[in-house]
Amino acid sequence: MPKTLPFDPIAEARRHWEHRWGPEPGPSMAAVTSIMRAQQLLLAHLNEALRHHGLTFPRYEALMLLLFSSNGSLPLGKIGDRLQVHPTSVTSIVDGLEADGFVRRVPHETDRRTTLAEITRAGRDAAETATTELNRAAFFTEPLRAGELDRLTVVIGKVRQAAGDF
Amino acid sequence: MPKTLPFDPIAEARRHWEHRWGPEPGPSMAAVTSIMRAQQLLLAHLNEALRHHGLTFPRYEALMLLLFSSNGSLPLGKIGDRLQVHPTSVTSIVDGLEADGFVRRVPHETDRRTTLAEITRAGRDAAETATTELNRAAFFTEPLRAGELDRLTVVIGKVRQAAGDF
Numbered sequence: 479m480p481k482t483l484p485f486d487p488i489a490e491a492r493r494h495w496e497h498r499w500g501p502e503p504g505p506s507m508a509a510v511t512s513i514m515r516a517q518q519l520l521l522a523h524l525n526e527a528l529r530h531h532g533l534t535f536p537r538y539e540a541l542m543l544l545l546f547s548s549n550g551s552l553p554l555g556k557i558g559d560r561l562q563v564h565p566t567s568v569t570s571i572v573d574g575l576e577a578d579g580f581v582r583r584v585p586h587e588t589d590r591r592t593t594l595a596e597i598t599r600a601g602r603d604a605a606e607t608a609t610t611e612l613n614r615a616a617f618f619t620e621p622l623r624a625g626e627l628d629r630l631t632v633v634i635g636k637v638r639q640a641a642g643d644f
Numbered sequence: 645m646p647k648t649l650p651f652d653p654i655a656e657a658r659r660h661w662e663h664r665w666g667p668e669p670g671p672s673m674a675a676v677t678s679i680m681r682a683q684q685l686l687l688a689h690l691n692e693a694l695r696h697h698g699l700t701f702p703r704y705e706a707l708m709l710l711l712f713s714s715n716g717s718l719p720l721g722k723i724g725d726r727l728q729v730h731p732t733s734v735t736s737i738v739d740g741l742e743a744d745g746f747v748r749r750v751p752h753e754t755d756r757r758t759t760l761a762e763i764t765r766a767g768r769d770a771a772e773t774a775t776t777e778l779n780r781a782a783f784f785t786e787p788l789r790a791g792e793l794d795r796l797t798v799v800i801g802k803v804r805q806a807a808g809d810f
Contacts, residue, residue, distance in 0.1 A: 479808065480725075480728040480808070480809075481725050481728075482808045482809065482810060483725070483726070483809065483810040484810070485810060486801070486809075486810045487726055487809075487810065488797070488801075491708070491712070494712040499775065499779055502779070503778075503779035503782070503783075505790040505793035505794050505797070506779075506782040506783040506785045506788075506793055507778075507779070507783055508793070508794070508797045509783070509785060509788070509793040509794075509796045509797045509800075510686055510690075510783040510784070510785060512796065512797045512800040512801065512804065513679055513682050513683050513686060513796075513800065514683055514686070514687070514701075515728065515804055515809060516679050516683075516800050516803050516804050516807070516809075517679050517680055517683035518728050519728070519803075519804060519807040519808065519809055520676055520679060520680070520803070520807060521680070523807060524676075535680075542657070546657070546660040559646075559647050559649070560649070560653055562646040562647075562681065562684045562685070609665065612669075612673075613665055613668070613669035613672075613673070616669070616672040617669075617672040617673055617675070617676040618676070618803075618806070618807055619672045619675060619676060619803055619806070620806055621802065621806055622672075622675070622799070622802055622803060622806070624671040626799055626802075627671035627672055627674070627675040628671050628674070628675075629795075629799065630675045630678065630679075630796070630799050630800070630803075631654070631671070631674045631675050631678045633788070633792055633795065633796050634675075634678040634679065634682045634796070635652070635654075635678065636787065636788055636792075637682050637685075637686070637784075637785055637788060638678065638681055638682050638685060640784070640785070640786055640787055640788070641682070641685040641686060641689060641784055642645065642646075642648045642685065643646075643648065643649065643652075643681060643682075643685055644648060644649040644650070644651060644652045644653065
């Protein structure tokens with residue numbers, strides 16, 4: 479887990495920024511750096527919580543995608559597009575899940591060049607128990623309440639849309 | 645750059661989530677997943693913009709930290725603590741910056757076991773020109789305005805503080 483700092487490093491960076499480049503770029507620099515740092519911290523907490531379920535956060539995300547898919551299986555390429563990860567990372571994520579028996583690779587019924595990842599019974603169980611734990615921990619967002627979280631989702635949704643997410 | 649999806653994958657995940665686990669965990673799951681996806685997208689844009697300055701976002705962050713330090717130099721361990729990165733990653737970040745002539749490693753004046761990274765003239769120039777470009781692009785946060793960005797920073801600040809950032 480990263481060290482806790484005795485001061486807010488983003489507020490400090492912002493003071494330097496505004497001193498040198500004026501007030502205008504301050505809000506966007508601070509917001510983007512906040513997203514970056516929050517992501518690193520949340521990822522550390524999520525990976526820590528998922529470890530004793532045999533999962534990492536990227537593997538958990540792939541498993542949830544398969545759990546919610548209509549047939550319990552998806553082409554590897556589609557998993558990459560949905561999770562914004564490179565084909566080589568999808569391969570390594572699916573390798574890890576397959577080694578733990580959470581998914582198996584199966585050929586596509588009609589297109590033999592396409593490989594599907596299919597969630598197994600053990601994969602469904604791991605997805606369920608891991609989710610129960612993350613839900614109970616509110617994904618490490620305490621003390622934020624539902625209203626604040628939803629406003630966060632809406633505002634970040636604008637950033638995501640502007641950045642070409644959907 | 646990741647592919648643009650024809651729908652919001654987080655809204656879809658949330659529908660599945662609430663169908664299966666009820667409304668309670670929806671807001672925290674959606675907010676955390678939003679932070680994760682926004683980070684991936686922003687990082688892709690930032691890396692793309694920084695590439696022709698010979699930088700990546702992690703190298704840029706380290707360079708800015710040195711630029712703002714009182715002597716233009718910091719111990720490698722302190723860089724890691726400030727940027728929440730592992731010692732091995734600090735080594736690789738500083739290796740990259742050193743290979744491009746943006747920093748040099750120098751021994752600490754009094755404690756010979758400590759190595760400092762010191763920003764060079766070329767490093768200062770790269771930091772300045774890269775920042776001018778990122779400031780002009782508002783760190784890829786358009787169309788958000790200053791007020792929204794500042795509210796985002798405040799709310800994410802609560803998440804960061806709860807997660808042990810500062």
